[in-house]
Amino acid sequence: MSVFGKFPRTFWVANVIELFERWAWYGFFMLFANYLTGSSDAGGLEFTQEQKGWLMGVGTGILYFLPVLTGAIADRYGYRKVLFLAFLIYVSAFLLLPQFSTFTGVFLMYLYLAVGAALFKPVISATIAKTTTDATASIGFGIFYMMVNIGAFFGPLVTLLFKDTSSLIFYVSAGIISLNFILLLFYKEPGRIENTKSTERLFETFAGIFRNMGSILKDVKFIVFLLIVAGFWTMYNQLFLLCLCLSHNGSIRVSCMISSRLISLLSAITTVRLPVLWTRSS
Template sequence: MSNIGRTLKSFPKLFWVANTIELLERFAWYGFFMLFANYLTSSLDAGGLELSQAQKGIIMGFGTGILYFLPIITGSIADKFGYRRVLFVAFIVYTTAFIAMPLFKSFTGVFFIYLYLALGAALFKPIISATVAKTTNDSNASIGFGIFYMMVNLGAFFGPLVTLLFKNSSYTLVFYISAGIVALNFILLLFYKEPELEKNDDTLATAISKVFKNILVVLKDFKFVLFLLIVAGFWTMYNQLFFTLPVFIKQWVDTSSMFDFFAQYAPFFSENYGAGDGQMEAEFITNLDALYIIIFQIIVSAIVMKWRPLKTMMTGFLVCSIGMALTLTTQNVLYTLVAIYVFAIGEMAGSPKITEYIGRIAPPDKKALYMGYSFIPVFIGNVFAGIISGNVYQIMSDKTQFVQQEMASRGITLSEGLTQDEYFSTAAQKLDMSTSELTNFLWDKYDPSSIWKVLLFIGLFAVVALFFYDKNLRKSEAK
């Protein structure tokens, strides 16, 4: 039997149950999350809510940020009451949140139901990774976590592909599909055996108070905190893949050449992932990032395996920043596809090394503590990503804002009560243009692609800061 075969056989049944649960949860999450930005901001007659970009940024930025902050508390809850019980509660919250989501149409309503959904994700998130850690050992942990991350990316890729099939019928179906997929985990819970936990007689209040005391311990390590703040810049830029890019593609990028290609050579894709107007769905294009990772992650990991973590992160952050900036510079979908590939290469090189580096710099007696607080840059990155994709995007790149400015500057008043799409079509008629001609006119006059400078600056700042961090760190170690 080969070594890989022996390794796979060494994993207990609980390991495979946990990974299947992770696959279904990521399938359900990304099935809606990749579509969420356009759902919040699209025209009412396209099934969207017509919220502003700023409102979208608050919901997605703060809500998702909370999701990554809460696990420091929910992890303690799971340790106290048992993984299986907390997973059961998490799936109840998840399922009911997905079912209830379409019932809320206002900014306030959607914001609070999304926070409720984030609570379900926060209850879930620390448990499965902990289960994988408890069902692996030094000899098979590398492959074990490789399988775990493969499940994450498989769910992230196939989730949107399934939900996009039903988007044109109704966004409500998207949320119901996610509810149905995550509810399958109730069945898997029947096979989930509670892993052995360390005996802990602390009350829940005591456990949570220790969590916040530990935060103070971590904050005293200036070197570690500085690293986390630098990495937050990477996550701010990275999250634009979900927060900004789908909206930018929908508003500005001409995807007709891609649609025509599929219509001629692979009609399944144009028929099922076309937007109905000779264009491809924006989320179908952004979802290629996950496909690139599935195909190339092992190759990229092999190349950077022996590189120093900080060097790898600097390289990855730089490539990632260039890739994300390039996605927002053109109306040509072919350039967008290449830019997403560049972004994915940087993501594959830099992102996995963050966790590896934290494990290396953590004091021997505080490794678990430090790893547990690696959520901080993700939390901060989501909050700032919401600001960039919200207020900043609305000012610099929002087509809805631009067409309203243009009509106001010409003294043209349109009827009240028009949806976004109706307003844009009517504005085009008033200006004696087609909708595509008006889009191109706004592109040339208002330069929405200029937002690429903001994202590139954030990414480059993280790279330069990491360079000086590394330089000073090595200098201090040499003394």
């Protein structure tokens, strides 16, 4: 049996869902900064660089923190339900974002979008983990990250076609995310620990998560690992910051972003191919 045939259907469904989600996110995100600071004549909001920094920095930071909590919500209420809610928030946020022009309005809508993304992230990662085994985990996550980078590569390419009409960027992303409602029909929830008999309230679960985080941070080796990973991503993200600073011209900015994603895509393909070759040779 081919190594690719060892994965269940849910694994492949989850990967295609991830591809479309990243396609929609990066298609929007790569031109979002340009939309925030661009001239009103070109459909922009004319926010200052400081306002853009606060909005994208705080909003995105919250997005990447919340999965510690939203993962617990998914474990309690079910992956399918949380995915449906995430897609609903995604679509509504993309449709509503261009309707706001004040900093407060856009900031709140971006936070709303961040909640949708935070609900999505732990569920799809957990699905990949639960649909792979010790023998297929390496190639499984290699495929997963290849899908991430394929979506991130093609999303900006499509968005670039609509760069002169700012509102269409949001509507295209909403349309791409909507495809995941169809894929959700074929998504079979992987086995997870049922919490139906638990009498613990949700906020008590959250409190337990923060206590566990505190105990983990006492592990010196883990802290060193976090610093190494943080250092890597800090250096890698300088490329994205460079892209944002290159020009207010959306084409130049997106071209830079696409180039960086192409590098990531080639890296992911290599990550997938190496375990396959290793398996064949052993």
